[in-house]
Amino acid sequence: MTSPSSPTSDSAAVDDRCARCLLRACLCAGVPVVAARTRVVIVRHPAERHRSSNSGRLAHLALTNSVLVEYRAPMPELDGAWLLYPEGPPCLAAPEPPPRQLVVLDGTWSQARRMFRKLAPLRGLPILRLPEGARAPRMREAPSPDRVSTIEAIARALRVLEGDGVATPLEELFALAVARAAASGRTIAAGPAAPVT
Numbered sequence: 001m002t003s004p005s006s007p008t009s010d011s012a013a014v015d016d017r018c019a020r021c022l023l024r025a026c027l028c029a030g031v032p033v034v035a036a037r038t039r040v041v042i043v044r045h046p047a048e049r050h051r052s053s054n055s056g057r058l059a060h061l062a063l064t065n066s067v068l069v070e071y072r073a074p075m076p077e078l079d080g081a082w083l084l085y086p087e088g089p090p091c092l093a094a095p096e097p098p099p100r101q102l103v104v105l106d107g108t109w110s111q112a113r114r115m116f117r118k119l120a121p122l123r124g125l126p127i128l129r130l131p132e133g134a135r136a137p138r139m140r141e142a143p144s145p146d147r148v149s150t151i152e153a154i155a156r157a158l159r160v161l162e163g164d165g166v167a168t169p170l171e172e173l174f175a176l177a178v179a180r181a182a183a184s185g186r187t188i189a190a191g192p193a194a195p196v197t
C-alpha cells in the first residue's frame with residue numbers, strides 16, 4: 001500500500017494556504033461572528049476568487065447574514081436592496097426604511113465599475129455611498145480615497161446602518177488580516193493621502 005515516492009495530491013500540495021481564509025498564517029480562529037440585520041450580498045469578480053488579499057471573503061466568513069455570489073452567477077432576490085457604490089451624495093444616516101440587503105461589488109475599482117455596468121439586476125437599485133471615514137493600513141492599494149477595501153467598505157456601510165456593534169468587529173478582523181499579511185512579508189500599501197470627496 002505504501003508508496004513513499006508517490007506525490008500526495010499535487011494540486012493541493014503546491015499551495016499551503018488555508019482553504020477557508022486563503023492565508024498561510026490562517027486567521028480563521030480570529031474571525032468574529034457578526035450578526036447584522038442587513039443581509040450583505042457580496043458579488044465577487046472572478047479575479048478575486050483566489051487572491052489572499054481579497055477581503056470580501058473575510059467579510060463573508062464573519063457575517064452570518066451574508067451571501068457570496070460569483071459575478072455572472074444567478075443573483076439572489078434583491079428586494080429591499082441598496083447598492084454600495086461610490087456615486088451620488090454620501091449617506092450620513094440610515095435611509096428610512098433601512099435597506100434589507102446591501103449589495104457590495106468585490107473587486108478593484110475598474111472591475112467593480114464593469115460589474116455595475118453589466119449586471120442588469122443592479123440597475124435601478126438605490127445607491128448607498130460611504131461617508132468620509134478614517135483610513136486604515138490596507139492589504140492592497142486602493143485606487144481612490146473613497147474606494148476602500150471590500151471589508152472596510154462593508155464595515156463603514158454597516159456602521160451607518162446599524163452602528164459600531166457590527167462595524168467594529170469587521171474592522172478589527174481587517175486589521176488582523178493586514179497584520180498577518182505584514183508578518184508574512186507581504187507589502188502593505190499605505191492608504192491614499194488625498195482627502196475624500
Ligand SMILES: [Zn+2]
Pocket residue numbers: 018019020021022023026027028029
Ligand atoms: Zn484559515
